[in-house]
Amino acid sequence: MSARVIVGAAILRGGTLLAQQRAYPPEVAGLWELPGGRVEPGESERAALRRECVEELGVEIEVGSRVGPNVPLRAGLVLKVYSAELADPAAEPQPLDHKGLRWIDGHSLESVRWLPADLELLPHLRALLP
Numbered sequence: 001m002s003a004r005v006i007v008g009a010a011i012l013r014g015g016t017l018l019a020q021q022r023a024y025p026p027e028v029a030g031l032w033e034l035p036g037g038r039v040e041p042g043e044s045e046r047a048a049l050r051r052e053c054v055e056e057l058g059v060e061i062e063v064g065s066r067v068g069p070n071v072p073l074r075a076g077l078v079l080k081v082y083s084a085e086l087a088d089p090a091a092e093p094q095p096l097d098h099k100g101l102r103w104i105d106g107h108s109l110e111s112v113r114w115l116p117a118d119l120e121l122l123p124h125l126r127a128l129l130p
Ligand SMILES: Nc1nc2c([nH]c(=O)n2[C@H]2C[C@H](O)[C@@H](COP(=O)(O)OP(=O)(O)OP(=O)(O)O)O2)c(=O)[nH]1
Pocket: 006, 007, 008, 033, 034, 035, 036, 037, 038, 073, 079, 115, 116, 117, 118
């Protein structure tokens, strides 16, 4: 069976990248990740990203192209990241399911406490920022 896919959105606005801080489970609470989550059976990866961003952030996004490689997570799961923008640039994402949100510039990217898998993607995320 192929690995189940977790999609992550690298949402860009004004030269910054949106990150969200996990509230649970305890072993990763306080660490930062990209908005996203599991692709449901029969759902496209882009549709899953749009759904997750409505659920987690309360905003619509436009999904762009793939960013970086597939990153294997624990057995049977793989993380795939896509670039994205807010459909309405004036909309303000809300941390509906997370501890907090942060718009990160290129200089701060490395100092954020990311989930381990996301560290592998940092050079690719850095390349999206001025
Ligand atoms: N959304 C997201 N998840 C990530 C990233 N990096 C990373 O390792 N993950 C992991 C954390 C979770 O194990 C999984 C995402 O699943 P999820 O967002 O549905 O998290 P969850 O634990 O609430 O879901 P579940 O397993 O209870 O269904 O992928 C990332 O940048 N964004």
